[in-house]
Amino acid sequence: MNERLEKICFLPPPMDTPWVGAPAEDGSIKVERTNGNPVALKLPLFWYDPPWSEVEIDSADAIAAAVARLGVLVSALRSDLASADDEPELHGASAAAAIGVQAEETEDLPRIIPYRPERYGLSDRDFDGAAIVDVRLAMRRNPTGRFAYTPEEIGRWEATQAEAPLAGGGWVPAASFPPDVEGLEKLKGKLNQLRLLAGDAAVFVSMAPHRLNEELPAVLSSQPDGVILRLNELDLSPLELADCVKQTRAMMDEQQCDHLPLWVVPGQVSAADAAKLIALGANAVAIDSWCQELVNEIRDAQQNAGSTSGYSSLAAPKTQEWVDWVEDELVRHIERFDGLMHAMVYQPPEDRLATLSAEWASRLSIPTLSVPFDAGS
Amino acid sequence: MNQSPKMNSTVGGRDSRSLLNGLSLDLGAQQLHKAIHEIPIGENDEQLTQIDVNGSAGQDAVMMRLNHPIRIKMEGPLGDYAFAFNQQADIRMTGAVGSGVAEGMISGAVRVRGDAGVGAGAAMTGGTLAIYGNAGNRCGAAMRGGGIFVRGDVGDEAGVGALGGMIVIGGDAGHNLGDAMSNATVFIRGAAASFAAGVTDAPLRKREQLRLGLLLINASIRGDAKEFRRIVPTAMLEAEANERGELNPNWR
Numbered sequence: 001m002n003e004r005l006e007k008i009c010f011l012p013p014p015m016d017t018p019w020v021g022a023p024a025e026d027g028s029i030k031v032e033r034t035n036g037n038p039v040a041l042k043l044p045l046f047w048y049d050p051p052w053s054e055v056e057i058d059s060a061d062a063i064a065a066a067v068a069r070l071g072v073l074v075s076a077l078r079s080d081l082a083s084a085d086d087e088p089e090l091h092g093a094s095a096a097a098a099i100g101v102q103a104e105e106t107e108d109l110p111r112i113i114p115y116r117p118e119r120y121g122l123s124d125r126d127f128d129g130a131a132i133v134d135v136r137l138a139m140r141r142n143p144t145g146r147f148a149y150t151p152e153e154i155g156r157w158e159a160t161q162a163e164a165p166l167a168g169g170g171w172v173p174a175a176s177f178p179p180d181v182e183g184l185e186k187l188k189g190k191l192n193q194l195r196l197l198a199g200d201a202a203v204f205v206s207m208a209p210h211r212l213n214e215e216l217p218a219v220l221s222s223q224p225d226g227v228i229l230r231l232n233e234l235d236l237s238p239l240e241l242a243d244c245v246k247q248t249r250a251m252m253d254e255q256q257c258d259h260l261p262l263w264v265v266p267g268q269v270s271a272a273d274a275a276k277l278i279a280l281g282a283n284a285v286a287i288d289s290w291c292q293e294l295v296n297e298i299r300d301a302q303q304n305a306g307s308t309s310g311y312s313s314l315a316a317p318k319t320q321e322w323v324d325w326v327e328d329e330l331v332r333h334i335e336r337f338d339g340l341m342h343a344m345v346y347q348p349p350e351d352r353l354a355t356l357s358a359e360w361a362s363r364l365s366i367p368t369l370s371v372p373f374d375a376g377s
Numbered sequence: 378m379n380q381s382p383k384m385n386s387t388v389g390g391r392d393s394r395s396l397l398n399g400l401s402l403d404l405g406a407q408q409l410h411k412a413i414h415e416i417p418i419g420e421n422d423e424q425l426t427q428i429d430v431n432g433s434a435g436q437d438a439v440m441m442r443l444n445h446p447i448r449i450k451m452e453g454p455l456g457d458y459a460f461a462f463n464q465q466a467d468i469r470m471t472g473a474v475g476s477g478v479a480e481g482m483i484s485g486a487v488r489v490r491g492d493a494g495v496g497a498g499a500a501m502t503g504g505t506l507a508i509y510g511n512a513g514n515r516c517g518a519a520m521r522g523g524g525i526f527v528r529g530d531v532g533d534e535a536g537v538g539a540l541g542g543m544i545v546i547g548g549d550a551g552h553n554l555g556d557a558m559s560n561a562t563v564f565i566r567g568a569a570a571s572f573a574a575g576v577t578d579a580p581l582r583k584r585e586q587l588r589l590g591l592l593l594i595n596a597s598i599r600g601d602a603k604e605f606r607r608i609v610p611t612a613m614l615e616a617e618a619n620e621r622g623e624l625n626p627n628w629r
Contacts (some may be wrong), residue, residue, distance in 0.1 A: 118519040118538050119500035124442055124462035124483065158540055159522060166540050167559040168612060175538055179518030180458070180477030180496025189476075193438045193458040196406065 004238040004269060005166045005276045008366070009355045013346050024346040027338050029283065031132070031202045031261055033225050039131050042071030043175055044284035045274065045337065046132075047291045048206075048228070048265045049114075055151040055299050063298065065089035066326040067291060068109035070334055073131060073284075075112035079121040079157045089192040092129065113198065116140070117175035121157025127198040133190065136349050137219070138208035138230055140174045147174045181245060183261065184215075187222035202226060204263070208233045209244060216248070220255050225284070227252070227260060232267035241266055242280055243363050249281030271336035279344060279352045280364065290333045383581040391433050406439065414445050425467055437475070440468065443485075453491055460487045463504070478512070479506045484521060495532070501542060506626075507596045513549065517544040520561065526596045533570075536608075545592060545605070555608050563608035566588055566600070578606045579614050 030038040047067055052060040057250055062082035068074045068090055081088035090109050112132040116121070127133075139147040148171040160166055181190045190201045205219050206228035218229060231241060249262055261283035266273070274285040344352045354367045361368040409430070419426045425448040433439045439458035440449065443466040453472020460468055461480040468487045475496035476494040479487045482504040492510035501520040508525070517525045520542040527544075533551035536544050539561035549567035556573035562585070567579075572578070581589065581602060589602040 052429070094472065105388060119481065120519065120521070120540065122481070122500065123502075124464075124481065127442075127462075154540075168616065172540070172559060173538065173557040175519065178496070178499075179537060180480055180499040181516035182495050186457075186476070189437055189457050192440070193477075196438050197462065268383060 002268075002270065003272055004266075005273045007238065007357050007360050008242065008276050008355050008364075009369070010272075010276075010279075010340065011342060011351055011367070012343075015344075020346075023342065025342075025345055026220060027341050029261075030035055032259065033195070033202045034200070034223060039200070041073060041131065041239070041284075043334065044278060044314050044341075045071070045287050045334070045339070046073035046075070046112060046263065046284055048075055048112075048134075048230075048286040048288055050075060050080075050288070050291060051295055052076060053150065053156045055295060056302060057082065057156065059302065061088045061090060062127060062323050063291075063294060063326055065109060066323045067294075067330060068111065070179065070327060070330055072287065072291075072330075072334070073110045073112050075114045075134060077114065077121045077126055077157070079159075079196055080252075083159065091125075101316065113201070117178045118152065120172075124197075127194075130198050132226075133194045133198050133201045133203045133222070134228060135178075135187075135194065135203065135205045137205055138233065139176050142171060142174075144171075145264065145304060146171060149174055184218040184222070187219070191222055191224055204228050204261075206230060206265075207238045209248075210234070212248065212251070216251055217255060220252065220257050222259070224260070226263060228263045228265065230265045232265050232286075232288075235269075239360060239363060242276070242360075245280045245282050246364055247279055250332055271333045272340060274337050275340035275344065276353060278341065279349070287333065290330060294329055298322065298326075390547075410440075410443070412447070413440075413447065416445070416447055418446055434472070440466075453489075453514070457494065457496075457528060463487070465543070473510070478508075479504070482506060484523075492529075492545070493527075495525075498523070498544075501525070505592070505595065511548070517542070517561070517563075520544075524592055526592060526598065528598060536561055537573075543592070545589065547598065547600070558610055560613070564602075564605040565608060566605050569608070572608065575611050576608060577611045577614060578608050581605065581607050 113130045202225035204226040205224040263284040264282045265286040268289040415586045425610040427448040430451045438458045441461040444464040446465040448467040457475035458477040464483040466485045471490045473491040482501045484504045486505045488507045493512045497512045497516045498506040499518045501523045503523040506525045508527045511529035512527045512531045516531045516535045519538040524543045528547040530548035537556045544563045546565040550569040552570045553573045554569040555576035
């Protein structure tokens, strides 16, 4: 996977640093909540917008649970992953029974509720056991570019008879803002309501970056427990991506919200990019690009079930073999990320990154490497 | 509106149907929720056990996620998001409510003898919400089932994004009635300031007259179903006319 932030490097400790043992900190984070206990998360990584409707419903649940078992927060509604009568594995059902392996104790898997303005597919039981409620205040584009949901998404969320699909089987327009909130100035009340509905969850607001200067202060004044910035909505250059994270963190600090987590959805990133974004001021990073590779592989295998090429075992809706494959594929990225994060702890936050480029150093306020050749050569 | 962690409430019987008499509670929202769910269900399915809940005036997010077959009477005004995601409960309240009353209601009923704010019944999937006053903008937005009855007027964008269910408007509607609506139906007695693009009015079919008549009776509303007009997506109407059900043509 290409590195977007290859112009930035991790700065190791200086040569004369005394030998000390590896830092004891693991990669876990805690999200403070306005009311109640903090939410503990194993990793600062999340899967923001999984395309659940692209794979069979059983497969979607198995992928979600496999990713979550690695400590990655996964965004999903119950209706994304199971029919109304079934319990998704991500939401607490035992995995073993469904795939015929020895039963293990039910795990508490980390989960985000995507609370879209329309709430299509949302049920009251989604609130139970969630770690994060993600109040999505950015309109959603479908693959055609419309602000709309696809027939497949609507069909997954709102099961109807095959001969009478909703909207005649066409796309359904997406909303811009929760219809039961009078305006941004009243958003705080909605967030407080969600804190009561999802008693153990932190309530975040996710937003697009297009009008950040105007909209971020309004979002912050509604006192969310965190902000998710959807930077993948813009076609950012690597430097713009890094700068946007840095500047957003600075804006939040200026608004006396330095305690508030900033989670970013950067689009395509490598493990090293994710670690660098955290060093630049993000508190967690979306890894949709890593997970999308898994979805693509499984979707293709299922669509070409008759073919003998590729991972033929992925054609089945759910087997232990391909659950293991999902975990193996993803763990490579996570191990690399975890290792880089671990190594960064040796250095104080302001000395973790550097660059050869004078332009990058200037924009990001990070040191230029002291080497005997010109930047960029 | 404030959200007090302590809700000074009393639960007590008022008539012969009640199983509770003189029980007084001084509880927070969670304890009140728990206490309501511990009230025994009456043996007679026709007559729900009834309790009065007092002391919640002005509060936000009261009585959410109830899932108990019980009748609750209470006085308003209430703040925002009252009775969200309720099931089975039959709520009868007097006074105004704020935004998002009965958001996501699954079953049961909420009757409000007063006005409601914006987004009344938003994202409902079942049950009945009756507002015996006026409702604000975006009433019934994104609802997926159930029925909403508003005796008076509704604001702009009523039924926006609704995928299913029924909205009955006894008075007038504001602009953009039925915007982005799919399989939902709106019945209106008065006038609409404007219909959304792709939405039209049509006469009631026999089954809708029956359905609407039943709702009017259930909501204790005087009037004849024939006084109402049906507001539906034009594509849905064309599909009906072509006797091709509600599948073809693709609406968008």
